[in-house]
Amino acid sequence: MLIKKLLAEPERSAAKQSKNTFYSNGDFIIGDSPKIKYAINLARKVAPTDMSVIISGETGIGKEYIARFIHENSLRKDKPFLAIDCGAIPKELANSELFGHIKGSFTGAISDKIGVFQKADGGTLFLDEIGNLSYDVQLKLLRAIQERVVSRLGDDKHRNIDIRIIAATNEDLNYEVKENNFREDLYHRLNEFKIALPPLRERPEDIKVFMSYFIESANKELNRNINGVTPEAESIILNYPWYGNLRELKNAIKRAVLMAEGESIDTECFPSEILHPEINENQPTAVVSQEINDNSKLKHASSEIEKKLIIETIQEAGYNKSKAAKILNIDRKTLYNKIKLYDIKL
Known part of the structure; x- marks a missing residue:
């Protein structure tokens, strides 16, 4: 598979890399930036x-693809x-789900299940x-x-296993350890x-590299023939923050390819949240994917009131985010997304 070849090659000239390193495995794109090269070198x-291994990074950045690369280049491949x-x-x-159960161990356990x-066993668990x-499952893990x-x-039998663990998170586990939301001993066990x-x-x-690949991919999927973007559209793409990372960029380009009237993508092909992100920051539903509980204090609040x-x-x-999330009746991930959305400095 070409992605393996690209990731496995130690060094190539910048000219060659710029032509080839956007080849993808599914949604994961290899770029040319020093930061992603460093991360890939660590994985190698x-x-x-x-x-x-712990892989950290925001939603949509490709953590599972890095985990698969590590597995496919290991002795467990x-x-x-x-x-x-x-x-x-x-x-x-x-x-x-993790460890399995035997029939009758709880209501609904109608048959034995292997976790x-x-x-x-013998391979890699991501x-x-x-x-x-939860804390009790962390202990068993x-x-x-x-x-x-x-x-x-529900079973008193123990079974030997031989697996490699790769964990991923978009949270700061160090912070979660300090907040007593994540076991410190488990963190150190995972964080080799x-x-x-x-x-x-x-x-x-x-x-730009990702943009070119996604246009090519969308052309094939949608039977279009878009050959690029206008300078104005390119400026929009380069300056948008892309909090959803590759996943968000791919979706935006696919939509733009579908909307394009001519042979190039122009600014009219993008929705308002991408054209005017500074306005959209006051519309949390565009960024926060989790639903707000009907009993949450945030349910009917306007943007400014919500931020306050x-x-x-x-x-x-007391700046305990987990406690704050419980008071607001939302989960921690939703609270973290809201903090990012409103650029709240603590």
Whole structure:
């Protein structure tokens, strides 16, 4: 696969790289910026080892693709690679999803189930958004990693496992440890090696490369023949913050290719939130993907009132964001997105 070849090659001339390094594996694009090259070099170095890895980075930046690259270049490459989104698992089912259960161990357990730890035996288990796991599941996860054994829910038998753990997060786990939301012993067990993926807005030299690839991809998918962007449209793309990173850029380009009337994308092809991000900052639903609970204090607040309420609540909670989120009746991730959205300085 070409992405493996590109990632595995140690050095090439800048001229050659600019032509080829935007080839993709799914949605993941390799850029030319020094920051992404450094991150990829770290992934290349740690891949042949059995070290646990934490990959940090914002939503949509490609953490799973880096995890797959590490697996595919490891001694476990012929064994399973399993990815699980810890943020998408209902808290009451996390234990079962990770470790399995036996029939009758809880209401609804109508048959035995093997957890992902056993399914990934011999290979790599990728735990995305690991910060969303509850404290009790974190404890069982720690024991499984330390002792290399797991037991299914309701079962007293222990099964040996041999897996490599790669975890990913868009949160600051160091901060979560200090706030007692994430176990410090588990953090240190996972953090044998860390790779921080830079957000797209910190890699402006890459955006044109990604833009070209996404136009080409959208042309094929939508049966269009768009050959580029106008200077004005390019300026919009280069100056937009792209908080959704590659995922957001891909969606924006695909929409623009569909909307284009001529052979080039112009500013009319973009929605207002991209054309006027400074206005859209007062419209949190455009950025925050989590739904606000009907009982939340934020549900019917205007943007300015909402921002003021968040600041006052965080201060009231002694700058403990987890406590503030509970007071506001929203989850921590929603609160973090709101803080970023309103550029709240604490």
